[in-house]
Amino acid sequence: MLKxxxxxALKVLKRRKFYTFISLFGIAFTLSALMIxxxxxxxxxxxxxxxxxxxxxxxxxxxxxYREDSxxxxxxxxxxxxxxxxxxxxxxxxxxxxxxxxSTTAGFLNGLKxxxxxxxxxxxxxxxxDFDFIEGRPFGDSEDKQGDYVAVINRTTKKQYFGQQSxxxxxxxxxxxxxxVIGVVENESETNEVASADIWIPMFATKKQxxxxxxxxxxxxxLQADEASNVQKIxxxxxxxxxxxxxxxxxxxxxxxxNAESKFENFARNFxxxxxxxxxxxxxxxxxxxxxxxxxxxxxxxNLINLNISRxxxxxxxxxxxxxxxxxSKTLIGQFMVENLVLTLIGGLLGFVCTYFALMFxxxxxxxxxxxxxxxxxxxxxxxxxxxxxxxxxxLLPAIKMSRLNPVDALxxxx
Amino acid sequence: MLKHxxxxxxxxxxxxxxxxxxxxxxxxxxxxxxxxxxHNWGLYNKPLGFNYQNTWSVQFYPSASWEEPSRxxxxxxxxxxxxxxxxxxxxxxxxxxxxxxxxxxxxxxxxKTFNANLNGSSDGAPLGIGMKLxxxxxxxxxxxxxxxxxxxxxxxxxxxxxxxENPIGKEVDVVKYDQEESEVxxxxxxxxxxxxxxxxxxxxxxxFLRYDVNNTKAWFNAYALVMKPGVPAEFEEKLMSQLNxxxxxxxxxxxxxxxxxxxxxxxxxxNVILVAVVGGFLMLMVCFGLFGVLxxxxxxRTREIGLRRALGATGANVQGMxxxxxxxxxxxxxxxxxxxxxxxxxxxxxxxFTWGMFFKSVLLSTVLIxxxxxxxxxxxxxxxxxxxxxxxxxxx
Numbered sequence: 001m002l003k004x005x006x007x008x009a010l011k012v013l014k015r016r017k018f019y020t021f022i023s024l025f026g027i028a029f030t031l032s033a034l035m036i037x038x039x040x041x042x043x044x045x046x047x048x049x050x051x052x053x054x055x056x057x058x059x060x061x062x063x064x065x066y067r068e069d070s071x072x073x074x075x076x077x078x079x080x081x082x083x084x085x086x087x088x089x090x091x092x093x094x095x096x097x098x099x100x101x102x103s104t105t106a107g108f109l110n111g112l113k114x115x116x117x118x119x120x121x122x123x124x125x126x127x128x129x130d131f132d133f134i135e136g137r138p139f140g141d142s143e144d145k146q147g148d149y150v151a152v153i154n155r156t157t158k159k160q161y162f163g164q165q166s167x168x169x170x171x172x173x174x175x176x177x178x179x180x181v182i183g184v185v186e187n188e189s190e191t192n193e194v195a196s197a198d199i200w201i202p203m204f205a206t207k208k209q210x211x212x213x214x215x216x217x218x219x220x221x222x223l224q225a226d227e228a229s230n231v232q233k234i235x236x237x238x239x240x241x242x243x244x245x246x247x248x249x250x251x252x253x254x255x256x257x258x259n260a261e262s263k264f265e266n267f268a269r270n271f272x273x274x275x276x277x278x279x280x281x282x283x284x285x286x287x288x289x290x291x292x293x294x295x296x297x298x299x300x301x302x303n304l305i306n307l308n309i310s311r312x313x314x315x316x317x318x319x320x321x322x323x324x325x326x327x328x329s330k331t332l333i334g335q336f337m338v339e340n341l342v343l344t345l346i347g348g349l350l351g352f353v354c355t356y357f358a359l360m361f362x363x364x365x366x367x368x369x370x371x372x373x374x375x376x377x378x379x380x381x382x383x384x385x386x387x388x389x390x391x392x393x394x395x396l397l398p399a400i401k402m403s404r405l406n407p408v409d410a411l412x413x414x415x
Numbered sequence: 416m417l418k419h420x421x422x423x424x425x426x427x428x429x430x431x432x433x434x435x436x437x438x439x440x441x442x443x444x445x446x447x448x449x450x451x452x453x454h455n456w457g458l459y460n461k462p463l464g465f466n467y468q469n470t471w472s473v474q475f476y477p478s479a480s481w482e483e484p485s486r487x488x489x490x491x492x493x494x495x496x497x498x499x500x501x502x503x504x505x506x507x508x509x510x511x512x513x514x515x516x517x518x519x520x521x522x523x524x525x526x527k528t529f530n531a532n533l534n535g536s537s538d539g540a541p542l543g544i545g546m547k548l549x550x551x552x553x554x555x556x557x558x559x560x561x562x563x564x565x566x567x568x569x570x571x572x573x574x575x576x577x578x579x580e581n582p583i584g585k586e587v588d589v590v591k592y593d594q595e596e597s598e599v600x601x602x603x604x605x606x607x608x609x610x611x612x613x614x615x616x617x618x619x620x621x622x623f624l625r626y627d628v629n630n631t632k633a634w635f636n637a638y639a640l641v642m643k644p645g646v647p648a649e650f651e652e653k654l655m656s657q658l659n660x661x662x663x664x665x666x667x668x669x670x671x672x673x674x675x676x677x678x679x680x681x682x683x684x685x686n687v688i689l690v691a692v693v694g695g696f697l698m699l700m701v702c703f704g705l706f707g708v709l710x711x712x713x714x715x716r717t718r719e720i721g722l723r724r725a726l727g728a729t730g731a732n733v734q735g736m737x738x739x740x741x742x743x744x745x746x747x748x749x750x751x752x753x754x755x756x757x758x759x760x761x762x763x764x765x766x767x768f769t770w771g772m773f774f775k776s777v778l779l780s781t782v783l784i785x786x787x788x789x790x791x792x793x794x795x796x797x798x799x800x801x802x803x804x805x806x807x808x809x810x811x
Binding site: 018019022025026029030033103104105106108111113175176207208298299300302303304305306307309310311313314367 | 430433434436437440441444476477649651652655659663664666667668669670685693696697699700701703704705706707708710711712714715
């Protein structure tokens with residue numbers, strides 16, 4: 001039965017090429033827009049590359065110092081003093097890592113300017129993050145503490161400075177300072193804020209030492225648990241740490257707010273500009289995304305419903321005949337639902353193709369540096385779910401409407 | 416004619432309600448998209464208040480904290496830069512534009528507190544980067560050794576604090592971020608604007624503190640260099656080597672303001688373009704959809720149209736009727752949509768959606784949706800106009 005419906009559906013679609021084209025265009029566009037959003041979300045919640053163990057890792061990247069009445073004050077990154085005096089002394093995390101925010105640095109090669117993103121990190125950074133080393137190795141604790149002028153660079157930087165040759169042991173000069181290259185890693189997408197940089201150097205490989213006592217700005221930290229179930233303990237310990245945090249300006253800004261959170265929670269917090277509440281608003285954000293997606297589907301759905309109704313009315317004679325020969329409303333609804341699902345499925349497949357090319361375009365356009373968005377099985381599954389929902393929503397109303405036609409009227413074509 | 420069309424539409428209200436709903440949704444989307452585009456277009460066209468051409472920014476990061484030796488060195492570098500033949504004027508500027516950095520603090524006047532975006536520069540910088548003076552004068556050497564510290568403020572801040580009073584010579588308390596006491600500052604001039612956050616930022620309250628190169632102890636971390644016309648980009652390497660030899664243990668970052676501006680515009684345009692593309696595709700889809708529906712509609716009404724032609728309606732009359740029917744629907748959707756949308760500025764839900772923006776975007780969207788529906792109905796209308804009455808009457 002289903003098979004004959006399926007064949008019938010294809011025949012109908014082939015006969016009315018114009019309607020089929022319009023419907024497919026709408027479906028493919030809608031679904032690819034939704035799937036692109038999904039794969040961005042996917043990239044954020046389940047990052048690929050070096051941040052792939054993020055379910056055990058919390059990041060700290062915001063600190064707010066507010067007045068007693070919680071009005072204005074400082075809002076920005078944490079300072080190194082917090083990492084040095086408090087975070088390294090925490091007990092629940094397996095590893096604690098401090099790193100600087102990226103700064104832009106410029107090197108000159110044969111008169112050409114090469115701009116790179118420079119990040120200073122400690123040795124734990126390389127233990128927590130899972131970098132893909134093309135050659136060489138990361139720097140260790142002693143190199144970090146002594147402030148050796150060594151650097152790990154990414155694939156693109158290696159190519160810019162050294163071409164196809166091996167970079168190991170060579171010198172890279174940027175921002176007027178020379179570093180010895182000890183490792184080359186794969187490019188990391190700019191969307192992975194913690195892992196992304198072009199050049200990584202040890203935290204102490206700098207002559208500027210006043211960052212040691214600075215409480216405001218410039219740094220971030222990662223706290224990694226040995227297993228995912230201990231993440232909550234770290235959050236709790238961090239909350240206690242912040243409650244006991246001593247800093248200058250405390251008299252004028254007695255309230256310090258900061259949270260150790262997952263990547264998505266951090267994103268939600270920044271999105272809602274909510275820096276004082278305990279709850280990050282992650283659930284609220286998910287709700288908002290789902291709502292936005294449903295609203296976005298509204299217009300295409302009505303559009304498709306209208307088209308479907310038109311298409312079905314055109315076939316009123318066929319419906320009349322089928323009804324006169326005893327087809328029940330249920331059978332007819334079934335038939336039209338199958339037809340519509342076949343249509344959405346084809347549109348969905350087209351949507352997948354469009355999404356694939358759109359993501360490839362976004363990744364290669366350089367709009368987001370080193371972006372690597374892909375359709376994986378999770379996005380694929382969600383896409384299929386969306387397609388089915390879309391097909392059911394846009395097919396049900398026309399099918400019911402059609403099944404209620406009076407056979408006599410339908411045969412005459414007067415509706 | 417209109418009455419006739421509305422009567423027919425009402426007779427088939429059930430069948431038409433979905434079309435109306437689609438047009439309503441399309442109208443709402445159009446208003447949303449056009450409000451975002453108009454808002455950004457308006458911001459983009461507002462004057463920046465300064466010239467970004469020919470100006471370079473040099474950020475520096477001293478090797479030790481900001482104390483006397485660092486300050487003297489920073490001033491020496493400034494003097495060195497002023498001597499370079501490619502450079503027309505070298506100034507200290509705490510915050511270069513387009514970088515997204517800001518320093519907000521409280522300004523107190525007659526017991527009332529206002530929030531201002533603070534910046535600081537050496538004498539001559541505001542004029543050098545092309546800021547426009549509206550009242551009073553810029554700060555300069557005449558403020559040396561006075562009992563007050565001179566500041567200039569932008570028109571926004573002046574209007575907010577002083578209203579209709581003459582701001583020149585008035586004194587305000589500026590609370591300094593990292594200190595507990597405040598300092599008295601005297602307003603010596605009002606300038607048009609300095610949109611530090613770039614073209615896509617909304618109006619801000621700006622105050623420029625005078626940075627007295629010889630005496631002020633406070634920190635600064637950037638220079639603004641106004642270049643002579645025609646200085647090539649390669650000058651950067653020479654500049655860099657001069658800076659590095661003057662302070663080998665400091666980090667310097669050189670960027671032209673044009674570069675920074677381009678980056679700022681690109682970043683903001685990404686979102687605007689995304690909204691425009693998605694909105695455009697949605698409209699294209701709606702157009703295709705309406706076209707399909709109308710086509711079927713015209714086919715179904717073949718006999719009716721044949722009758723009209725037989726009774727003397729011209730082809731143009733029939734086409735006009737088909738187009739008018741859909742446009743009338745669109746207008747109905749616009750009316751309903753406008754009533755719904757009026758709630759947004761009424762309740763003040765979105766900051767950018769003010770009454771002015773409401774009228775502008777509703778007007779633009781109305782024109783667009785009427786135009787689009789007319790375009791969608793054009794071909795089906797033409798098809799109807801070409802029916803031969805005799806054949807159409809026989810149509811089964």
